[in-house]
Amino acid sequence: MSSQVTPTVPTARAEPREGEPTKQPRRRACNECKQQKLRCDLVAGDSAPSTCSRCQRLSLACKVDTDFRRTRKRRKSFELENEVRELRRQLATRETTNAALEWPILTPTAPSEARISEAAVSSVSGASGVSPDPKESSRVPGLTTQPVIDQPQAPRRSIITIPRARKLGNVELSVEEIDELYLIYILHYHPYLPFLDPSTSLHEYYESSELLFWSIISVAARRLQSHPTLLPKLARSVTDYLWKTLRAIPYSLRAVQSLVILCTWPFPTSSSTADPTYMLAGMMVQIGTQMGLHRALNAEDFVKVPLHLSVYEYSEWVKTWEACNIVAQSVSVGCGLPATIQMHDWSLTVAPESTMSSPHDIALRWHLRIEQFRYRVSQALTSNALDPAGFMSARERLSLYRLLNASLVDLEREAINMTPITRYYLAAARLHLHSFYLFDEPSVDGYSDRIVVLYQTAYSLIEQCLEMDNQESGFFHYCPFFCYQVFVSAAFIILKVMMNGYFEKLLDIEAGKRLLDAAISSLRKMSVANNDLPGRLSDVIGFFCTLPDPRVISGDSVDDLRLRVRNRLSMSIVYDSLWEWRKHFQSDGGDNENSEETQDNRYSVLKTCKMP
Structure with a gap:
């Protein structure tokens, strides 16, 4: 080597004068040591050697990158500019949000901290x-053995919504x-x-x-x-x-x-x-x-x-x-199918005081009690494993009728000051119970009396609906779909019992016909779209009312009132009547039925009233 390198040995420095601050030498790593991520003993100073011990031992060029500080300063400056730019954007967004707060906002009845949080x-x-x-969003199990850990709760959002x-x-x-x-x-x-x-x-x-x-x-x-x-x-x-x-x-x-x-x-x-x-x-x-x-x-x-x-x-x-x-x-009863839920859930038997703070909460709880009663009716009367349709024996049914009617009377007595909507739900529950009378054998004692009671129950429900619709609420325009299903069941009960040759002698037929006309008009008011179920069922009832022989749907004697459809619970009357309606169009007997004009009329009716 041309230049003699002095070993890096600490040398004695002049003592500082009294009152003068002591200056410590600044340590910096050379390029070679920095690249290997090793400790460097290079000391920056006038009296310090310009080579570290490692570079001297390995005969390496001991240099320090003087542009490193400048690069770091430029990077910090760039990050600072980005931060300032982001803060300006957030400030502009906040100003826009504050300007939009002049919109009217509904104040919740519950405290803001009690609102449904995003965390919940x-x-x-x-x-x-x-x-x-x-x-x-979906997680498919079985694709990995790593357990899925939910993310921590997100912070609550503000209730202010633009x-x-x-x-x-x-x-x-x-x-x-x-x-x-x-x-x-x-x-x-x-x-x-x-x-x-x-x-x-x-x-x-x-x-x-x-x-x-x-x-x-x-x-x-x-x-x-x-x-x-x-x-x-x-x-x-x-x-x-x-x-x-x-x-x-x-x-x-x-x-x-x-x-x-x-x-x-x-x-x-x-x-x-x-x-x-x-x-x-x-x-x-x-x-x-x-x-x-x-x-x-x-x-x-x-x-x-x-x-x-x-x-x-x-x-x-x-x-x-x-x-x-x-x-x-309600949907299960309206479809005539088993319930999709166990209504005896103990968590629904006692209402917490905090959940009944308004009349609407009380009405909701009453509606629940009524549906629980309807569930109990279905379970009590159709739990016989020995019967194909699940019905209890005739003697057991008579006892259950008395018990369930007594429970319903107690329920109605408690709800005497309830809203008209709650009273309608009670009427629907009574119709649900009495509809099971149609499954009794005509030879059982009191069969005719029970059928008359069923007729009166259906008659009363339709009258109640008409009265509610005459009020400002407009029942037929806004009622739930399962209310329509109960209403159409009542209309078919009136039709079938009134058209029977035995019961027409016991009932006011003219009043029943007027009520059926009102029911047909009401079903058309319930209709929301062209050719929907309420509109089509009104056409079916109207079709039976205009037949030359009114006994087609229910026969001449009390025995003819029995239903062929027995597995749709209280809605069996509707499906049984629809089978009779289809059967009439499928039959080919009679010269008059085979005439070209009759066939054309049948085709036109079937085209407008497809199978519901």
């Missing part, structure tokens, strides 16, 4: 809302239209099943669940005269969105509430076999049970993260579970 929803659903994309226009598919609604539709729902539909909080704005519901938002809009649009094409458009878009939501798991409380609404007021259909309401009601109950709605006090047992429900949240869970039970039982 995400703890059950696994996200702040139901994702419409199943790829993002109203804005919403769009789904080819439907777009302005803020004014949304507010108008929500007002229609609260005024006309909510009283029949008051499980939602009216003080929560529809815009707040949108933030937590788009499906619940559009479900409420769909119900409110059923009678919207200013926009007659809105319901058909929503029927396609909301149904697609519903199935997309049900494919994405896990679910949220809002998804269950959406199913409650869509099962209570389903989209119009022209065939009962194409109606998915019964299946959706079963899914609603299963989802609610999986979430732990039936054990709201111990909801944490059904999730993977800590979940502590506030008083408001607990009340909403309880009312939603009550609504699930009500709708599931």
